[in-house]
Amino acid sequence: MDSVLSPSDEHLYLPATVTRSAKILIAGHFGAGKTTLVGSVSEIKPLRTEELITEASTGIDDLAGLPGKTETTVAFDFGRRTLSPQLALYLFGTPGQNRFTPFWEHLFHGALGALILVDTRRLQDSDPVLGLFEERGLPFGVAVNEFEGAPRYARDEIRQALALDDDVVLTSCDARNEVSSIHALIAFIEYLHRSRRLEHLS
Amino acid sequence: MRGPRRDPDMVRAYVRTRGHSSPSRDGLTLTTLVRAADRPLHGLDVEALRVMRICRGPLSIAEIASLLDLPPTVALIVVSGLLDTGHLDSPAPAGQPDISVLEEVLNGLRALAVR
Ligand SMILES: Nc1nc2c(ncn2[C@@H]2O[C@H](COP(=O)(O)OP(=O)(O)OP(=O)(O)O)[C@@H](O)[C@H]2O)c(=O)[nH]1
Numbered sequence: 127m128d129s130v131l132s133p134s135d136e137h138l139y140l141p142a143t144v145t146r147s148a149k150i151l152i153a154g155h156f157g158a159g160k161t162t163l164v165g166s167v168s169e170i171k172p173l174r175t176e177e178l179i180t181e182a183s184t185g186i187d188d189l190a191g192l193p194g195k196t197e198t199t200v201a202f203d204f205g206r207r208t209l210s211p212q213l214a215l216y217l218f219g220t221p222g223q224n225r226f227t228p229f230w231e232h233l234f235h236g237a238l239g240a241l242i243l244v245d246t247r248r249l250q251d252s253d254p255v256l257g258l259f260e261e262r263g264l265p266f267g268v269a270v271n272e273f274e275g276a277p278r279y280a281r282d283e284i285r286q287a288l289a290l291d292d293d294v295v296l297t298s299c300d301a302r303n304e305v306s307s308i309h310a311l312i313a314f315i316e317y318l319h320r321s322r323r324l325e326h327l328s
Numbered sequence: 329m330r331g332p333r334r335d336p337d338m339v340r341a342y343v344r345t346r347g348h349s350s351p352s353r354d355g356l357t358l359t360t361l362v363r364a365a366d367r368p369l370h371g372l373d374v375e376a377l378r379v380m381r382i383c384r385g386p387l388s389i390a391e392i393a394s395l396l397d398l399p400p401t402v403a404l405i406v407v408s409g410l411l412d413t414g415h416l417d418s419p420a421p422a423g424q425p426d427i428s429v430l431e432e433v434l435n436g437l438r439a440l441a442v443r
């Protein structure tokens with residue numbers, strides 16, 4: 127099926143009164159539930175985009191098909207939820223491979239922060255993504271996506287296992303559930319608001 | 329029918345110029361909202377026309393990229409040019425969020441959670 131919509135697909139458009147947007151990144155290790163949470167909260171069918179990244183540093187010639195070039199695809203998915211007649215919230219599920227490429231700047235730019243999902247069966251897999259946001263100074267919170275059959279730990283134990291600072295918000299959710307996902311987002315935004323963590327934006 | 333998918337050569341051309349011509353407007357982001365202004369379309373290239381056709385109502389640049397199957401960096405460049413020529417409008421200056429945005433987001437999410 128081709129992805130071009132006809133201009134009459136009005137449902138895709140925001141109400142004409144919407145003038146502002148906000149962005150939250152949904153991050154986490156491979157399979158943590160990022161796409162699921164985005165889909166649970168989104169009012170539109172989640173969309174996906176891909177960017178071709180050329181990794182070698184020799185410039186233009188990389189794209190001319192010379193041997194030795196490295197092209198990888200950075201894919202992310204996103205959804206949208208209109209929160210008021212004026213404001214639309216965008217949720218961006220970050221790429222599964224949590225390795226910084228310059229394209230991440232586009233994801234970071236203007237984001238309020240990142241909610242990092244973790245699966246308690248793979249806590250150690252969260253290190254690269256936590257490192258990415260710590261290094262960058264983008265505020266983040268952590269939500270345990272409670273898969274059934276996954277071990278349940280006390281919050282303190284998880285905090286310790288992830289080496290989270292005491293003040294970083296730690297919550298839990300079922301990413302498949304809309305209201306549960308919204309509650310996790312609320313906990314995260316309350317934390318940002320409480321700590322006025324917006325310095326990164328200036 | 330194959331449909332108007334993106335032309336790989338065009339994408340490469342844009343990608344090639346990326347280092348030299350980043351979007352001319354500071355503060356343009358993937359979540360910047362734009363919509364078509366009422367201006368004649370003659371003289372626009374194929375990609376610009378596709379963007380104009382889809383921008384009948386407010387959309388983010390990320391949505392434009394995804395719906396037209398354009399790499400996000402290409403969509404940023406095309407939209408930036410169309411804002412410069414007045415073919416697209418952005419309803420609000422693409423400023424950085426401030427504390428009032430957090431409050432609006434919070435109020436909106438809380439309203440959804442108690443429905
Ligand atoms: N049981 C259960 N399954 C879940 C939950 N969240 C996600 N899943 C499932 O787990 C799998 C991975 O979820 P995704 O949302 O694709 O995870 P992701 O983080 O986007 O994965 P990548 O993009 O590949 O890194 C899917 O099969 C989901 O259906 C949850 O809360 N409970």
Ligand SMILES: [Mg+2]
Binds near residue numbers: 160161162219222
């Ligand atoms: Mg995913």
